[in-house]
Amino acid sequence: MVSSPAPAPTTDYAFLAAELRERDAAAFVHVGDRFDDDQRYLTRFSGPDRDYAYVYVDGEAVLCAPALFEEQARREFPGDVVYAPADLDAEAPGQQAVEVLDAYDVGADETVLVPQHLPHDAALYLDGAGVDLASTDAVAAARTTKSDAEVDCLRAVQASAQRAMARVETFLAEAEQDGTALTHEGERLTSERLRREANAVLAGEGVDPAANTVVGVGETCADLHFRGDVPVDAGETVLVDLSPRGPHGYYGDLTRTFVVDAEGGWERRAHLAVQRAQDAAFDELDAGAGVAASLVHTETAAEVAAYGFDTGYDADTGFTHETGHGVGLSLHESPSLSDDVELAAGTVVTVEPGVYDPTEGGVRIEDLVVVTEDGFENLTDYPRSLVPEPREWV
The missing domain is CATH 3.90.230.10 (Creatinase/methionine aminopeptidase superfamily)
Incomplete structure (x- = not known):
């Protein structure tokens, strides 16, 4: 007997909105692949095995879809906006995250929250954009309790x-x-x-x-x-x-x-x-x-x-x-x-x-x-x- 698949869970991003308010931050950014469980929780996106960017800003959850995965991203992502590769000038996920922040008018010296395990190159792109990076464990804390x-x-x-x-x-x-x-x-x-x-x-x-x-x-x-x-x-x-x-x-x-x-x-x-x-x-x-x-x-x-x-x-x-x-x-x-x-x-x-x-x-x-x-x-x-x-x- 094969188990009937349980409906795919979604993610309520209210915890990120609360964290941004409490920390007086403008946005949250994470970069990871499908083997990064925090990224899987944030995006509910099951592929591929290369990094992609997720941004929560101005009350919206944004996923930068990897090349060739736009349809899958739109099907699986429970957030608000999927940026396709054609919508982005940069290829590196960290640079794409910076583009999203620019599109939402996040300026230099504003605080952007990131997990401690954000890839180093992504952190460098964000730092180069002039934003003030600060770490948060909000995702790990949210994952502790299950819907x-x-x-x-x-x-x-x-x-x-x-x-x-x-x-x-x-x-x-x-x-x-x-x-x-x-x-x-x-x-x-x-x-x-x-x-x-x-x-x-x-x-x-x-x-x-x-x-x-x-x-x-x-x-x-x-x-x-x-x-x-x-x-x-x-x-x-x-x-x-x-x-x-x-x-x-x-x-x-x-x-x-x-x-x-x-x-x-x-x-x-x-x-x-x-x-x-x-x-x-x-x-x-x-x-x-x-x-x-x-x-x-x-x-x-x-x-x-x-x-x-x-x-x-x-x-x-x-x-x-x-x-x-x-x-x-x-x-x-x-x-x-x-x-x-x-x-x-x-x-x-x-x-x-x-x-x-x-x-x-x-x-x-x-x-x-x-x-x-x-x-x-x-x-x-x-x-x-x-x-x-x-x-x-x-």
Whole structure:
């Protein structure tokens, strides 16, 4: 079953208007390509892989379309004005931004806001025009909370991730044992085979794995971004982390851990600790908007410690990372669930406690949730069982 695509979200530029008023600035300028997630948020424009300029000035959002992309820009850009190449004398995006500022009578010595990561050549063109450049983090701040349309995009791609997870879990459940070695239809089962199975489902769903599919086995589960190919044996933890990106640019993020023929030792204790820790995080998130991100992490870590595992970023084993992070047009974005900030309604974060020991394996469970005014909505409803079972997931 292929997911129905969520409607493409738009961008409300009121936050830029407010920032310009507060900073007594005349305009905002950004230059980047489709791989720049701030630029993707501002323009909703999905191509090309070369820089183009965006300008917000006099209450209007302006996109300078790259050559050969005018039609696509007019179709995708939710702003007010698209300048085609024929409308611009300059070719360099920074120079084009200067032309737009001139067209809107932004004079020398007026303040123009830019992100800190504005390309150097664009900054030089703006500086040469005599405007006073000042940095702003307004775009990053705006991206922290998601609109209903953005949440729908995240929900859709997370659903695709769940269907891919069901394929991996079913594959493990159907595996046959030859001693401790696991096979599937006579072929040795490996992390790469499981990765291919997940990615095939994701491709069929119309989402891009973007090389983000992680399958760790045994000791390699302690490598949080393992990409290698190792055999899978009975009794070993198999950690599957899926982070596909939808055509709208939004990511999903889902992790489950399985063990075929679990012996009931370290892996079961670790799995129980991680489940209970995730529940502790959910208990804090039940407070809804205003809950402190750092409190969510503190209570999660305390639950892991109660099961006898080490915690802390400097620990060699145990719970060695933050409880979660923001997800949107970037796979990792603000806020972190260890930051000293209050979570606002519309914030989308992962909740992913884990326990790792290179001599034993690794266990992580990860859901994607959105904070609401009076609680949270879990965009994930995939089971958290340690022992793999055949799954039919729609």
